[in-house]
Structures are given as structure tokens and as C-alpha cells.
Amino acid sequence: MSPGTAHGMASGPDVRMGACDVESAARARAEGSVFRLGPPPVRTELITVHYAQDPAVTTPVLTALARPLHITASENPGLEKTVDFLTAELARPQIGTTAVVNSVVDLLLVQFIRAWLARRPGERSGSWLGAMRDPVVHDALACIHGAPERPWTTESLAAATSVSRATLSRHFRSALGQPPGAYLTRWRMDLASIRLRDTDEPVEAISGAVGYGSPHAFSRAFRRARGMAPGAYRTRLRGHDPARE
Structure with missing residues (x-):
């Protein structure tokens, strides 16, 4: 679900939910430690995964998954195995754990997307x-x-x-x-935005890499899409915005 979505958890349909200790939850999230809900003994373990979309990318992939989606193990046995593997890796961190966890989270996203598609066989338009x-x-x-x-x-x-x-x-x-042309331009601008932010490639090289025959044509298209020239965009993202200073 998207950040900030109001929700609650209970051990059964007739169980009255109590208030969450927000400060303890925030502290556990910041430290990456275990946060316990309710009295012992522990009967259920929950893993929280956060997936952030690159702000430079405007193609709406993750926004389609903004609504809560409940998937059971019986519906998707592969998902249960993935969660079990993730749990085991987090329980005993060792060399390469960070790389493994990042890859498993990517796998979870793919499985969520597949489940989303399976739940909405007739949904196409605008998605x-x-x-x-x-x-x-x-x-x-x-x-x-x-x-x-x-x-x-x-x-x-x-x-x-x-x-x-x-x-x-x-x-x-x-x-x-x-139309196809509008999507193509949007995708090219997303790619260009990432390269402007993350590399030192000259604008001329980036313009060719995203399909523009001349830097002038690329700059004109980029200004329409992002509201500023490529050089100004790069400078702003790197924290040196002359206008702001």
C-alpha cells in the first residue's frame, strides 16, 4: 500500500485493535529492529518491505499498485517461498546479505505485479x-x-x-x-533525467543516447518536459541551484 495509508492489524475478525505505540514503531523502523505488537507469546512474524520509485522517472509503474492488495499463500505458493527465504536471510545476516535482500525485494515486486494482473483480468484502459x-x-x-x-x-x-x-x-x-510518440518522448526524458543526475556525461552524449539527432532538439524537448534546460536540471539536482541561492 502507499505510504500513509490508514490500516490496522488484529489476530482475528472479532478482536478489538488497540492503539499502536507510534514512537516505538518509528524507532524500530529507523534502527531496523524488531517491533512487537501485543502480549507474548509470538504467533505471527511480519516483514515490512519498502519500495521507492526513482523520482526522476514519471512512467507510472508503481502507482498502479497504490491500493492495498491481500495475497494468500494458497493463491501464490511462490510468494510464500520468497518470504521464507527473505526471513531466513534477515535472521542470520552474513557476507552479501544486503545484495541478497535487495534482489529478493525486487523479486517480491515482480510477484506482486503478477498477482495484481491476475486479480484484474479485465482492467486495461489507463493502466x-x-x-x-x-x-x-x-x-x-x-x-x-x-x-x-x-x-x-x-x-x-x-x-x-x-x-x-x-x-x-x-x-x-x-x-x-x-499515442506511441508521446510515450516514447516520456520514456526518453526519464532516461535522460537519470543520466543527467547520475553521470557526468555531456549533454551531447545523452541526447544521442536517448534518440535525438542534435543537442538543440534534445534541449528543446527536455525543457518542454521538465520546465528547464538539461544543464540547469543537472545543476539543481546536485544542489547548486543559482536561483535558489
């Missing part, structure tokens, strides 16, 4: 995850994500996915509420 059920959109997205630097057009994407231009446009609008 990025729902769009993955559409084979036409799925194949087009694979092309865009796999080679964002290529000079894609609706015609060339349609040819790559073996459908007509009209069919591709219709499926894209139905699934994502936008």
Missing part, C-alpha cells in the same frame, strides 16, 4: 500494468525500452510489431491513453 496484457502494446513497449535511441516513429514501431499503424495507435490509446 500501465494492465497494458502489458495487450500483446500489441507489450511488443511496442519492448521495442521502445530495448532501444530508445532508435529513430522510432509510429510507422516503424508498427512494422516492428507486425501490425498496421492504425492498429498500433488504437491499442496504445486504449491501453495507455496516449
Whole structure:
């Protein structure tokens, strides 16, 4: 569920829930220690996983999972095994535990996405995850994500996915509420934003890597998408915003 969602936990449907010790919970979360609810003995162990989406990325992947989703072990045996493995790794930390836990959390996210899709077999319109059920959109997205630097057009994407231009446009609008070109630009701007923030690559190199033939064209598109020039964006994210100073 999304951060801040009001919720409660009880050991049974008829059990009255008491107030949580918010300060102790916050302290345990900050320290990464165990937080105990209710009197002993312990009957249930809970693992809390936090997954943050990169703020530079605007493609709405995780936002589709904002609503609470309850998955039982009987529905997804693989999820139970993943949680058991994560529990064992956290119980006995050793060399490489951080890398292992990060990878397992990624696996959990994939399993949540699969469960989300299984729960909503008819949901497509406007949902990025729902769009993955559409084979036409799925194949087009694979092309865009796999080679964002290529000079894609609706015609060339349609040819790559073996459908007509009209069919591709219709499926894209139905699934994502936008044409292929708009999604392509959005994805390229996300990639460019990450590289501007995380690397020292010159703007000219980044513009070519995300499919723009000239730095001028890239800068114009970036300014429309982010409201500032690429250089100013990089400077601001690195904490040297002249305007703010």
C-alpha cells in the first residue's frame, strides 16, 4: 500500500485493535529492529518491505499498485517461498546479505505485479500494468525500452510489431491513453533525467543516447518536459541551484 495509508492489524475478525505505540514503531523502523505488537507469546512474524520509485522517472509503474492488495499463500505458493527465504536471510545476516535482500525485494515486486494482473483480468484502459496484457502494446513497449535511441516513429514501431499503424495507435490509446510518440518522448526524458543526475556525461552524449539527432532538439524537448534546460536540471539536482541561492 502507499505510504500513509490508514490500516490496522488484529489476530482475528472479532478482536478489538488497540492503539499502536507510534514512537516505538518509528524507532524500530529507523534502527531496523524488531517491533512487537501485543502480549507474548509470538504467533505471527511480519516483514515490512519498502519500495521507492526513482523520482526522476514519471512512467507510472508503481502507482498502479497504490491500493492495498491481500495475497494468500494458497493463491501464490511462490510468494510464500520468497518470504521464507527473505526471513531466513534477515535472521542470520552474513557476507552479501544486503545484495541478497535487495534482489529478493525486487523479486517480491515482480510477484506482486503478477498477482495484481491476475486479480484484474479485465482492467486495461489507463493502466500501465494492465497494458502489458495487450500483446500489441507489450511488443511496442519492448521495442521502445530495448532501444530508445532508435529513430522510432509510429510507422516503424508498427512494422516492428507486425501490425498496421492504425492498429498500433488504437491499442496504445486504449491501453495507455496516449499515442506511441508521446510515450516514447516520456520514456526518453526519464532516461535522460537519470543520466543527467547520475553521470557526468555531456549533454551531447545523452541526447544521442536517448534518440535525438542534435543537442538543440534534445534541449528543446527536455525543457518542454521538465520546465528547464538539461544543464540547469543537472545543476539543481546536485544542489547548486543559482536561483535558489
